[in-house]
Amino acid sequence: MKIKRIAPSMLSADFGNLQRDIEMINKSDADWFHVDVMDGRFVPNISFGFPVLKTIKKHAEKFIDVHLMIVEPEKYVEEFIAQGADLVSVHYEACIHLHRTISFIKDKGAQAGVVLNPSTSVAMLEDIISDVDLVLLMSVNPGFGGQKFIENTYKKITQTKELIEKYNSKALIEIDGGVNTKNASLLFEAGADVLVAGNAVFSSPTPEETIRQLKY
Ligand code: DX5
Ligand code: ZN
Numbered sequence: 001m002k003i004k005r006i007a008p009s010m011l012s013a014d015f016g017n018l019q020r021d022i023e024m025i026n027k028s029d030a031d032w033f034h035v036d037v038m039d040g041r042f043v044p045n046i047s048f049g050f051p052v053l054k055t056i057k058k059h060a061e062k063f064i065d066v067h068l069m070i071v072e073p074e075k076y077v078e079e080f081i082a083q084g085a086d087l088v089s090v091h092y093e094a095c096i097h098l099h100r101t102i103s104f105i106k107d108k109g110a111q112a113g114v115v116l117n118p119s120t121s122v123a124m125l126e127d128i129i130s131d132v133d134l135v136l137l138m139s140v141n142p143g144f145g146g147q148k149f150i151e152n153t154y155k156k157i158t159q160t161k162e163l164i165e166k167y168n169s170k171a172l173i174e175i176d177g178g179v180n181t182k183n184a185s186l187l188f189e190a191g192a193d194v195l196v197a198g199n200a201v202f203s204s205p206t207p208e209e210t211i212r213q214l215k216y
Helices: 015-029 050-059 077-080 098-107 153-166 183-192 206-216
Strands: 005-008 032-038 063-069 087-091 113-118 134-138 172-176 196-197
Touching: 005 206, 015 050, 015 206, 032 050, 050 063, 063 077, 077 087, 087 098, 098 113, 098 183, 113 153, 134 153, 153 172, 153 183, 172 183, 183 196, 183 206, 196 206
Parallel strands: 005 032, 005 196, 032 063, 063 087, 087 113, 113 134, 134 172, 172 196
Antiparallel strands: none
């Protein structure tokens, strides 16, 4: 049976009660912690960096998935791995030497993912799909939580699956942005392996129940 993973996005957590929210995720059926790093240059928003990742690492009992929405990510990936990232994803659009950056992440002992913005074609992955552990398809334009899901993502999931099969790649498919209890099962059926959910989880009065609804 297909393994379904839910990765709550810490961007929507309550930073005044970060430890409480981390422990809620530890107890829940969620699988990964999704950590969104924004620099105010690659995306029009600034989120957080190393000190917050360090706090998440200190309390988290699950896999840590770091999504870098920053320019020149190659300058910082080593530090994110040192601070506890199990997987680091970099944007195709932010990397001039993507193959070098993916190899560097793996050499430093983490898993490596590549991210595509909604307007970037899956065809761009043809020469990197065999080297990555994960393809993260943005289903909103990155920068903010709580945006509306872009329906064209379903087509991109199918195309990514075809590419993975063609090259016999082990890459997982992760979807990020606008995931909710209505579209989650459709996304898993379409071929997603990991669903990121920020607003859906953290604005819910019963986040652990929402995580279950997203997953099952
Ligand atoms: C968007 C981030 C997402 C975001 C998802 O730039 O990469 O991870 O937090 O939030 P929701 O689930 O609220 O769309
Ligand atoms: Zn993200």
